[in-house]
Amino acid sequence: FLAVALLTNLLSNAATAILFSPIALSAAAELKVEDPLPFLLAVIYGANCCFATPIAYQTNMLVMGPGHYKFGDFMKFGGPLVIILWIVFTIFAPWRFDL
Template identity: 60%
Template structure:
């Protein structure tokens, strides 16, 4: 789940930021956004799986709609984070 991913990778992000000697906040925010960017898979989030059957969706529908959203979140964060956090 996205919660488990965030819990597992947040200490790694903090450790990486500390070893680089930078503020860990942007790293933690990146982990949070990455953990919640589960648009391209029906098993990435509970709600995706719940609507799969009644909506007659297939895995390819999540992939087709989810990949552009993931790319949008990634590019937006890559542009905004250095400006906002001064990294």
């Protein structure tokens, strides 16, 4: 999740999801997990954590100028949000999927 969330702030979320989906499926198969859905959900949710940089998503760039935001503003508020989502997913995914 965290690797996907970090990379999606540099690439597009679609490219990151396409890049990491086979890795998630391979990891699930290697661990002999019956249902790879939690691994794919980690990729999906991580790929949509694209709010820690202004270059991560088009809307971020659109609001940067009119809102007088700086690059650091996105890191200051988006970075902790990525960490919170990572922790919440890490806690609730095993509980929800009986891992």
